[in-house]
Amino acid sequence: MRIPALVPVLLALLLSTQGAAAEELVVIVHRDSGISTLSREQASHLFLGRVKMLPPGGRANVVEVEPLRASFYRRLLGREIAEINAYWARLQFSGRTQPPLRVSDSAAAVARVAEDPQAIAFVDAVPDDPRARVVLRLGP
Amino acid sequence: MLTVIPRCLAAIAATALCATSAAVYAEGQPAADADVRWSVSGFGTLGAAWHAADDTQFRRSVDQRRGTRANELDFGIDSTLGLQVHGALTPQWSVLAQAVMNQGRHGEWGPHLVWGFVKYVPNDWLELRAGRLVTDIYLDGDSRHVGYAYTAVRPYADVYGRLTYDNFDGLDATVQHALGDGLLRFKLFGGRTRGSVFLNDREHPVKVGRSFGATLDWIGPELSLKLSWGNMVTTRNDIYAPLRPVLQGVAEGAHALGDHRLAAQASTLASEIANSNRIGYLGAALAWERGPLSLQLMGTDMSMTVFPGFEGWGAGATAAYRMGRWKPYVTWSRSLLDPKDRPFDLDRPIPQELPPPLAGYPVAVGHLRGLYPTITGYTRHDQTTIGAGVRYDVAENVALKLQVDRIDAKRSSTLLDDRGYVTGPRALTVFSATLDFVF
Numbered sequence: 001m002r003i004p005a006l007v008p009v010l011l012a013l014l015l016s017t018q019g020a021a022a023e024e025l026v027v028i029v030h031r032d033s034g035i036s037t038l039s040r041e042q043a044s045h046l047f048l049g050r051v052k053m054l055p056p057g058g059r060a061n062v063v064e065v066e067p068l069r070a071s072f073y074r075r076l077l078g079r080e081i082a083e084i085n086a087y088w089a090r091l092q093f094s095g096r097t098q099p100p101l102r103v104s105d106s107a108a109a110v111a112r113v114a115e116d117p118q119a120i121a122f123v124d125a126v127p128d129d130p131r132a133r134v135v136l137r138l139g140p
Numbered sequence: 141m142l143t144v145i146p147r148c149l150a151a152i153a154a155t156a157l158c159a160t161s162a163a164v165y166a167e168g169q170p171a172a173d174a175d176v177r178w179s180v181s182g183f184g185t186l187g188a189a190w191h192a193a194d195d196t197q198f199r200r201s202v203d204q205r206r207g208t209r210a211n212e213l214d215f216g217i218d219s220t221l222g223l224q225v226h227g228a229l230t231p232q233w234s235v236l237a238q239a240v241m242n243q244g245r246h247g248e249w250g251p252h253l254v255w256g257f258v259k260y261v262p263n264d265w266l267e268l269r270a271g272r273l274v275t276d277i278y279l280d281g282d283s284r285h286v287g288y289a290y291t292a293v294r295p296y297a298d299v300y301g302r303l304t305y306d307n308f309d310g311l312d313a314t315v316q317h318a319l320g321d322g323l324l325r326f327k328l329f330g331g332r333t334r335g336s337v338f339l340n341d342r343e344h345p346v347k348v349g350r351s352f353g354a355t356l357d358w359i360g361p362e363l364s365l366k367l368s369w370g371n372m373v374t375t376r377n378d379i380y381a382p383l384r385p386v387l388q389g390v391a392e393g394a395h396a397l398g399d400h401r402l403a404a405q406a407s408t409l410a411s412e413i414a415n416s417n418r419i420g421y422l423g424a425a426l427a428w429e430r431g432p433l434s435l436q437l438m439g440t441d442m443s444m445t446v447f448p449g450f451e452g453w454g455a456g457a458t459a460a461y462r463m464g465r466w467k468p469y470v471t472w473s474r475s476l477l478d479p480k481d482r483p484f485d486l487d488r489p490i491p492q493e494l495p496p497p498l499a500g501y502p503v504a505v506g507h508l509r510g511l512y513p514t515i516t517g518y519t520r521h522d523q524t525t526i527g528a529g530v531r532y533d534v535a536e537n538v539a540l541k542l543q544v545d546r547i548d549a550k551r552s553s554t555l556l557d558d559r560g561y562v563t564g565p566r567a568l569t570v571f572s573a574t575l576d577f578v579f
Contacts, residue, residue: 041361052261052264077361079462080462082465085578086290089289090289092578093183093283093578094255094286098226
């Protein structure tokens, strides 16, 4: 491989980030959760494990969609996924709290939320399931 | 070049390899149901350090028996392996145990328990823990062992490297409440101290001691603030116990000779060995993150009434800029500790003719003349470190760090000479490379 051909590869490596760039990401909860909307601050505290209860009460069961994590945290917090992972290492290994459940795609997250009134998740499209309610939208 | 390969290196390397290729969806991930859930996780660091300063051992903390020697590629000071088991028994009750294996106080690699507690969280504003806990003084989490959690290779060795009495068996209670767009947290902790210091080729564990203190945090979207206050009180200090009868002998001899000033000085010092027993710190820290930029500032005031006593301060700063997987950073830290300046007039002339009961007095005074400056010198510390490095997140759970530190020490108890004694002045450049991982 010639050196000029390496440049874009190195640049891609240098600035590479993980995760797909969905059009819109939405935060969803169960329709019986008692939550109609969430602020960005509330969502940040929940997804970063700082607050362990949903606003109406009851323990929050936080669900992450693995391929959307980088995009979600960049949009919600403006931070790279490597920073989020280091943050979770701090919490997890100092006994503060355990990281959220991760699922492989949005459909699995919607299924979790549809069955659990205490669940909260982010997905890449407004779900068709009537048991899921969108409480926060994060544009591209 | 001498290469030091600890026995557990192969184990850590193998674990790092496993961590790199670990599946994202570990079986141990918590499930969203209400059943008892157990998870096993861990962290580690494969680290190498090198410098070329003769007759100098570089340590990351004072509980390490040995450090990196000149022209020696050392895998010992930063390499670590930690294993954690967590059980969520109910939504309110959980248990956690964490064992860490690193180069310990005796140079061995046996695991030691860093965390081991039962936690009760009745609601969103209260959290109670009981068991083996860690003093909450670190900005990047309550542990100095999780390299993956830090930006730099290691916490500020100048500051945190001296605070190794950081484990305790006891209780902590945290309350939190929303304040502004952040969370305000207040923690109280207390219990029996665990920890050790290795100085002058000898370990100084806290045989019987109590730790207690409090922290106040405010965590906002970009800014986090932390105030820490802590104390460690020893109820039995054996380190200088042999010195006490010598000081008492000098006090009695000086009194008999009419030197009441020296008698009072020696008597006070003898009393301090038995009764003065507190090590305290008061710290403040700030972390600010906006997009790719992050800044950390911390400062702490330290004092010790335990004989011979010292007062001092430490400070540290880190600035970093995230560019995708890369994160270059610069660090600065300084700590200063001086023995308390108390008069001890040992140089006053001793009468030639002494009555038989005072025959041993000149011997005791001569002994102290040689020993006292040495003892007070053990606590003297004046060290500054400037560093630069880069973190590269190789994969989701693995980070490679390369770092250069320039250390200038007028006097140091973190650095040792080749015999294992506190040393100074020294100036050295330390090159470090670590592979940090979590799994």
